[in-house]
Structures are given as C-alpha cells and as structure tokens.
Amino acid sequence: MKPTIKKxxxxxxLILISCEEEIVLYQAEDFVYVGDFTSGLEGPAVxxxxxxxxxxxxxxxxxxxxxxxxxxELFIDNLPEGSTANGIRFAADQSMYLADYTGHNVLxxxxxxxxxxxxxxxxxxxxxxxxxxxxxxxxxxSDPNWRESTGQLWKVENGRFHLLAKDMGTTNGxxxxxxxxxxxxxxxxxxxxxxxxLDKQGNISNKRLFHKFQDFGMDGMRCDVLGNLYITxxxxxxxxxxxxxxxxxxxxxxxxxxxxxxxFGGKDGRSAYVTLQDxxxxxxxxxxxxxxxxxx
Numbered sequence: 001m002k003p004t005i006k007k008x009x010x011x012x013x014l015i016l017i018s019c020e021e022e023i024v025l026y027q028a029e030d031f032v033y034v035g036d037f038t039s040g041l042e043g044p045a046v047x048x049x050x051x052x053x054x055x056x057x058x059x060x061x062x063x064x065x066x067x068x069x070x071x072x073e074l075f076i077d078n079l080p081e082g083s084t085a086n087g088i089r090f091a092a093d094q095s096m097y098l099a100d101y102t103g104h105n106v107l108x109x110x111x112x113x114x115x116x117x118x119x120x121x122x123x124x125x126x127x128x129x130x131x132x133x134x135x136x137x138x139x140x141x142s143d144p145n146w147r148e149s150t151g152q153l154w155k156v157e158n159g160r161f162h163l164l165a166k167d168m169g170t171t172n173g174x175x176x177x178x179x180x181x182x183x184x185x186x187x188x189x190x191x192x193x194x195x196x197x198l199d200k201q202g203n204i205s206n207k208r209l210f211h212k213f214q215d216f217g218m219d220g221m222r223c224d225v226l227g228n229l230y231i232t233x234x235x236x237x238x239x240x241x242x243x244x245x246x247x248x249x250x251x252x253x254x255x256x257x258x259x260x261x262x263x264f265g266g267k268d269g270r271s272a273y274v275t276l277q278d279x280x281x282x283x284x285x286x287x288x289x290x291x292x293x294x295x296x
Contacts, residue, residue: 023286026252031273031284032066041275042220043098043130044282045088046265047111053096054261054275054282055085063088063098063109066282076109080116083107087130087220087261090293091137099141101127106139106156122161128154130220130261132174132183133293138202140164142171142185149189155202164204168194173221173231173261177244178292184210184229188217193231193242210246220261223292225269230287232259232274239274239285254283264291 034041040056047053050068057064058074061084065075079085083105085098096109097119106128108119128141139156151171155162169187176183176198183198191213196204210229216236223229227244237257241249256276263273269290274283 025286025288026250028252028254028274028283028285030255030281032070032072032282033280034064034066034072034282036280038277038280040084041277041282042086042260043088044261044263044273044275045090045096046263046273047090047094047096050265050267052263052265052273052282053088053111055088055098060084076114076116079107083116086127089131089133089139091133092135093137097131097133097139099128099131101129104128106131106141120156120159120161122154124163125154125161126152129172130174131156132176134176134180134202140174140176140183140185140202142174144170144172144188146170151187153185153204157202165196165207172219175221175223175229176292177223178225178227184221184223186218186221186231188219188234191215191218193218193229193246195246211242211248213240219259222262222264224264224287224289225292226289228289230262230272232262234258234260234277239272252285255279255281256283259283264293 034057043055052066061079063076066072083100083103086101087099089097098107100107104125105118106120108117126143126145128143130142132140141154143152151168153165169190172188173186183196186193193211195210197206217234219232219234221231229242231240237254238251256279258277260275
C-alpha cells in the first residue's frame with residue numbers, strides 16, 4: 001500500500017474514533033413518544049436485553065415496552081383488577097416486580113409469558129410506591145401516605161412485607177448503594193434524602209440526613225456503579241446528581257417539568273431514561289458511569 005493511501009486511511013480512522021468519543025453528557029433529548037396519557041407515567045426499568053419497561057403509558061394499569069431498537073409497544077394492556085403499578089425492578093433471573101399501589105401488592109411478572117402473580121400483599125400498607133432491589137433478590141418498598149404527609153419503609157422478602165421504619169415523611173424514591181451497604185429513601189414533601197446502614201439480613205440502622213433540598217419535590221432515584229445518586233426533581237424539571245457523600249454535583253435540565261423516575265440502560269449502561277408526567281415522551285441523556293443494576 002502506498003504511503004499516501006496509508007495516511008488517508010489513518011486520517012479516516014482517527015476521524016471515526018474522535019466522532020465516537022464526542023458523546024455529549026447530561027444533555028436531555030427525546031427518546032420515544034409513548035402517548036398523550038402521561039399523568040401516571042412511571043417506573044422505568046431495563047432488562048438484560050436492553051428493553052425498557054415503564055407503567056401507565058395509555059391508561060392506569062398498563063405496562064409499556066420500548067425494545068432495544070427503539071420500537072414502542074403496549075406490553076400489558078391491563079393488570080389484574082384493582083392493580084395499578086408504579087415502580088418496576090428486575091431480579092437477577094429477569095423476573096419483573098411491580099409496586100402495585102392500589103392493590104397493596106408487589107406483583108411478579110414473567111416477561112416471556114406475561115403472566116402476572118401477586119408476590120407479596122399486606123393490607124397495612126398505604127401503597128407501595130417504589131422499589132429497590134439487592135443482588136440477592138431482596139427488595140425494599142417506599143410507602144407514602146400523601147394525604148397525611150407521612151410514610152413507611154418496608155423490606156420485601158420471601159413473599160412477605162416486613163416493616164423497617166414508620167413515622168417518616170412521604171417516602172417515595174428508594175435505592176441501594178452499589179456495595180449494598182446503604183439504603184437511601186427520599187421524602188417528597190419534606191424534601192429530605194435519608195441514608196441508612198444496611199446489613200446482610202436487610203435490616204437498617206444509623207438513620208442520617210444525606211441531603212436536603214430547599215425547593216420542589218422528589219420522586220424516583222437510581223445509583224450508578226460509583227455510588228452517585230440520581231434523583232428526579234418533580235416540578236423543577238431536573239435530575240439531581242449527588243455524590244456518595246451527599247454533595248450536589250450537578251442538575252441535569254430536562255425538557256419537561258415533572259420527571260417521575262429514572263433508569264439506566266443502553267449498550268454500555270450509560271444511557272439514562274426518564275419518565276415525565278407532563279409530556280408524551282420519555283427523555284434520555286448520557287452519563288459518565290453505568291447504572292448500578294446494569295449487569296444484575
């Protein structure tokens with residue numbers, strides 16, 4: 001090969017590499033249009049194949065899916081009577097778990113057959129609202145009482161709810177740190193984010209204030225692999241990124257004002273997907289590090 005041809009190929013290669021590396025971080029854009037019914041849009045979660053699931057795209061009680069090629073479909077038209085989902089989490093075996101806030105259940109869904117079963121039920125719950133899951137399949141559920149601005153926190157294990165904390169504010173977003181040593185829960189009305197020590201049996205201790213916001217509410221949240229916590233700021237239209245020490249690192253501006261929850265996915269786990277309750281799109285932005293549950 002002549003030197004000039006080699007040089008041309010080298011220049012083209014370097015151009016391609018530079019184009020691939022020029023990824024704009026933390027800039028929100030529309031990912032997919034999912035319909036005009038958005039007041040209940042919530043619960044994004046990504047399975048191992050890269051499919052994005054979320055709840056209430058067309059009406060309450062429905063579950064939507066966007067496959068790894070960006071195609072949107074209605075995955076479940078109607079959950080069992082009396083059930084409306086909010087948060088979604090996937091277990092290591094790819095079972096889908098839904099926080100059923102009207103039925104006081106955690107529902108278990110086989111994503112191959114779409115069979116829906118009650119995994120856990122307790123009439124003492126207010127809802128539940130959102131879920132977090134550990135690598136061993138143990139879950140944690142937030143449980144707000146919006147009318148009284150109070151809330152509870154539950155452990156969900158072996159098909160049963162176990163009360164961990166009561167007399168809290170309006171518990172909403174809940175998440176586990178990458179090393180499974182810390183449990184985070186936020187209180188939307190009180191604008192607090194609390195951290196608890198988490199032991200190997202799923203018990204909590206050492207409650208401490210992790211961060212307090214001065215305005216607007218909060219909703220769902222997720223950790224990345226380094227332990228940074230991403231929190232949806234409902235009403236403000238941003239996603240707050242907190243360090244593992246609770247320091248506010250930045251806020252990502254969304255197009256809509258009512259982000260309800262967030263999940264990580266994409267080929268490298270560095271695509272954030274955000275449900276919003278004031279427009280018909282799921283939005284997305286790129287981050288530096290994959291989400292905590294990307295390879296679970």
